[in-house]
Amino acid sequence: SHWRTLGRFRAHHVALARGAHAKLADAPYTFSRISADDRVVVALGAANARKITVGSVFPEGSTVRDAYTGATAQVTGGAVTLTPHANGVVLLEAAP
Numbered sequence: 315s316h317w318r319t320l321g322r323f324r325a326h327h328v329a330l331a332r333g334a335h336a337k338l339a340d341a342p343y344t345f346s347r348i349s350a351d352d353r354v355v356v357a358l359g360a361a362n363a364r365k366i367t368v369g370s371v372f373p374e375g376s377t378v379r380d381a382y383t384g385a386t387a388q389v390t391g392g393a394v395t396l397t398p399h400a401n402g403v404v405l406l407e408a409a410p
Contacts, residue, residue, distance in 0.1 A: 316401065323381045323405045327354050339367040342402065346371045354407050361402035365393050368406065377409040 324330050333347035333354075342360035344367050346353065355378075357366045372378050372389045379386045380396055382405045387394035398404045 316403075319382055319405075320403075323354075323407075326381075327407065328352050329354050336369075338369050338371075342366070342404075354405065356406070357398070357402075357404035359402045360398040360404050361400055363398060363402075363404075365395050366398075366404055366406065367393050372406070372408065378406045379409040381405040381407055 329347040329349040329352035333349035333352065336346045338344040338346055338355065342357045342363045344355060344357040346355045348371065353371055355368050355371050360366060368389055369392050374389055376389050377386055378389060378394055382399050382403050385396050386409050387396045
């Protein structure tokens, strides 16, 4: 199920393969990948984190979805607050 989720996320987001990489935070390790028409934020080691930095990747007030858990959250102050999966992977994308 873990690998299937990661594979689906990668298939839906060309930014993961072709986008520019930018580190957003050290703990949990958070980075963005942005291409011309796609943007995502990935956090690793976030099992105990509740606040995930998104910087300016997603506009203030926008809603994002964690593709790993299905949870949605609103961007406030350049971050989102959510409960990550126990394995600590957060896969943020613009909410549909």
